[in-house]
Amino acid sequence: MDRELADAAATGQLGAVLARTVPWSAPQALGVYLHGELGAGKTTLVRGLLRELGVTGTVRSPSYTLLESYDCHGHVVLHVDLYRLAGGGDVASLGLRDEALPGVLLLIEWPERANDSLPHADLHARLSIHGESRAVHLESASAAGKAWLAAAAADAAYKK
Ligand SMILES: Nc1ncnc2c1ncn2[C@@H]1O[C@H](COP(=O)(O)OP(=O)(O)O)[C@@H](O)[C@H]1O
Ligand SMILES: [Mg+2]
Numbered sequence: 648m649d650r651e652l653a654d655a656a657a658t659g660q661l662g663a664v665l666a667r668t669v670p671w672s673a674p675q676a677l678g679v680y681l682h683g684e685l686g687a688g689k690t691t692l693v694r695g696l697l698r699e700l701g702v703t704g705t706v707r708s709p710s711y712t713l714l715e716s717y718d719c720h721g722h723v724v725l726h727v728d729l730y731r732l733a734g735g736g737d738v739a740s741l742g743l744r745d746e747a748l749p750g751v752l753l754l755i756e757w758p759e760r761a762n763d764s765l766p767h768a769d770l771h772a773r774l775s776i777h778g779e780s781r782a783v784h785l786e787s788a789s790a791a792g793k794a795w796l797a798a799a800a801a802d803a804a805y806k807k
Contacts, residue, residue: 652781658688658774661783662695664805665770668798669752671722673791676747678766680758683774685730688781689756692772693726696754700724709756714741724752729760736762770795 652658669677681689694706700719709715709728717724725746732738738761747753747766758765769792773784787793799805 649782649784651777652688652774652783654780655688655691658691658781658783659695659698660804662692662697663699664799664802665692665795666696666699667802668795669722670791670795670798671750673769674749675791676749676751676753676766677791677795678747678753678755678768679770679772680765680768681754681756681772681774682759683772684776687774687776688783689772689774690728692774692783693754693756697724697726714743722750722752724754727753727755729755729757732757732760736760738763738765768792 652661681692683689690708697706697717702717702719707715709726710730713728713732715726717726725743727741727743729738743753743766753766755765758768767789769787769789771786771788773786775782785796787796
């Protein structure tokens with residue numbers, strides 16, 4: 648699925664649509680890989696998603712901490728940014744594999760920086776800069792991801 652994101656609010660709105668349609672009952676942790684250059688809107692999409700899940704405090708970009716964790720009404724959301732990953736791309740020290748339990752959602756910016764294996768992706772969001780606005784290509788990578796995209800496409804806000 649491809650769509651234009653006219654402004655930052657539209658990017659956040661897409662995050663909210665994805666939040667409303669997360670297939671939480673999937674038997675494994677869910678993963679979204681966020682691709683795109685610096686400034687493409689990856690963190691903006693995550694903020695919209697977390698807000699919709701009821702996170703009210705500051706949503707910091709995990710540029711330096713690499714990982715921020717949120718408790719969302721019984722669900723855990725891990726927001727990861729591997730841009731500054733040191734040590735030759737070793738993500739094992741982040742412990743993501745141990746955290747990736749059913750009911751957990753991982754949102755991973757710069758997944759291509761990891762040299763060892765990351766928890767799997769159900770969805771890929773590929774963001775790109777188009778002048779003053781952005782575009783996104785969404786792609787599923789699992790059965791759960793396919794169901795997720797179908798539900799997202801049926802969301803009233805997605806069709807706007
Ligand atoms: N659809 C959009 N159109 C215009 N600006 C956007 C859009 N989405 C996000 N932005 C802006 O782009 C800037 C960088 O966004 P950010 O989410 O931090 O990017 P990334 O995490 O990919 O580096 C922010 O100022 C944000 O408000
Ligand atoms: Mg970012």
